[in-house]
Amino acid sequence: MENTTYEPEAMQHSMDRIIERNPHVENLLNAFRPILLEKDRLLQLMQDHKKTFTPDTIKFQGGITLIQQFQLIFSDDPWKLIALSVSRAIPQGFPALQEEMRLLEGQIETGELNCYDFFQDSSTKDDDLQLMTWAVKCSVSTAALGLFLRTVESVILSKRAADMKDILAPLTWNRGYCPVCASMPMLAVTREQGQQWLQCSRCSHEWKFARLTCPACEHAAPEDTTYLYVNGKPEEQAFVCENCQKYLITTNQAGSLQAPCPEILAISLAHLDLILQDRGYSQMAICDWNTL
Ligand SMILES: [Zn+2]
Ligand SMILES: [Zn+2]
Numbered sequence: 001m002e003n004t005t006y007e008p009e010a011m012q013h014s015m016d017r018i019i020e021r022n023p024h025v026e027n028l029l030n031a032f033r034p035i036l037l038e039k040d041r042l043l044q045l046m047q048d049h050k051k052t053f054t055p056d057t058i059k060f061q062g063g064i065t066l067i068q069q070f071q072l073i074f075s076d077d078p079w080k081l082i083a084l085s086v087s088r089a090i091p092q093g094f095p096a097l098q099e100e101m102r103l104l105e106g107q108i109e110t111g112e113l114n115c116y117d118f119f120q121d122s123s124t125k126d127d128d129l130q131l132m133t134w135a136v137k138c139s140v141s142t143a144a145l146g147l148f149l150r151t152v153e154s155v156i157l158s159k160r161a162a163d164m165k166d167i168l169a170p171l172t173w174n175r176g177y178c179p180v181c182a183s184m185p186m187l188a189v190t191r192e193q194g195q196q197w198l199q200c201s202r203c204s205h206e207w208k209f210a211r212l213t214c215p216a217c218e219h220a221a222p223e224d225t226t227y228l229y230v231n232g233k234p235e236e237q238a239f240v241c242e243n244c245q246k247y248l249i250t251t252n253q254a255g256s257l258q259a260p261c262p263e264i265l266a267i268s269l270a271h272l273d274l275i276l277q278d279r280g281y282s283q284m285a286i287c288d289w290n291t292l
Contacts, residue, residue: 005043005162006261011036014260018268025268028289031093032267035151038089040261042082042155043162050163055171063175065182067166072160072181079116079152083108086151100144113138115152136245147288150202157181157203165205173207176215178283180205184285185215186248188239189259196250199262201285206262214241215248216284228276238272240281247281249273266290 015033019026053070066072087105091098122253124130128142133148135142161180173179178200184203188209197206198215213220219241226240227250239248247268253259260268266287273283273290283290 005047006040008037008040010258011040011261011264014258015264018260018264022268024271029264029267032263032289034092035086036087036261036263039151039158040154043159044130046078046155046159047082047161051160052163052167054169058170061097061172065177065179066160066164067175067181071154073116073119073156074116075116077116077156077159079114080108080223082152082155083113083115083148085224086148090148090151094147097144097147098141101147101148103140104145104148106140118149119153150288152202153159154202158205161200161203161205168205168207174209176209176218178203178205179207185209185248186285186287186290187262187269188215189262189265190250190252190254192251192254194254198248199266201287204262214239214244214246216246217241217244219243226246236269236272238276240276245281246284247276248284249276 012033015029015036019029020044033161051074053066055066056064059069074154084105087101087108090261104113118130118134121130121134124133131142131146135145138145157180164180168179169196171179174197177184178198181200181203183200183202185198187199189197189206190211191197192210196209196211198209209215210220212222212225221243225242228238228240228247229236235251235252237252239250241247249266249272251265251269253265257264267289270289277283
């Protein structure tokens with residue numbers, strides 16, 4: 001398995017190398033670069049504060065994820081530190097959001113905005129309505145608040161997933177959604193012996209999954225699935241399911257000693273999202289870079 005944190009120099013270097021090879025990804029990758037680096041730095045900072053859980057193995061085998069079995073976020077998580085760091089990292093890549101991030105930063109400083117309260121807010125079951133209500137309260141757009149909150153949440157959930165990695169490794173999980181947070185994968189990475197690892201779009205957990213089964217509808221029929229190659233590059237392809245009309249970007253990293261972190265890989269392959277969505281397929285996980 002891959003490490004869950006990366007050295008900042010190694011991340012910078014892998015992004016620079018990708019841009020050298022594929023100049024068309026420069027703008028997108030550079031927009032997300034400060035966020036990715038900051039997330040990684042925060043995870044390194046939180047490394048020593050482990051929280052683990054003992055999943056009910058019967059429930060787990062039945063497809064009940066950790067987030068359905070346990071509370072995965074806590075009031076004593078470093079919300080303020082994460083929120084301030086994220087509000088400062090976002091405008092470095094998205095200068096248009098500078099004003100809104102500055103507003104949020106001020107509200108975080110005074111305690112007016114506590115992200116933990118947002119994730120604990122059960123006044124509505126409608127996620128869009130909740131985001132809209134909070135955006136009005138914070139005087140920012142839903143787009144800006146959404147990007148900010150998703151990033152903050154992904155730091156906390158990635159920390160939980162990293163802490164649970166060794167505990168989950170020996171347990172059986174054969175579902176297409178993430179065993180930690182129940183989200184859909186954003187990317188599939190093929191490694192040695194053709195093993196395929198799905199990459200969670202929300203908590204960065206990865207899990208092994210059968211290659212010819214669709215993670216979205218779990219339909220296993222090779223005749224209904226297609227691997228779409230782009231420009232004949234085997235390291236850049238997409239799994240396409242004709243049963244549910246969904247696709248998953250797939251990259252072959254077998255033999256690669258220092259594969260970049262999955263988010264870097266996914267963002268650098270976002271041109272495939274464009275092609276697939278243009279052909280009428282939809283992504284398995286909506287990410288900030290693949291909503292076109
Ligand atoms: Zn997850
Ligand atoms: Zn499917």
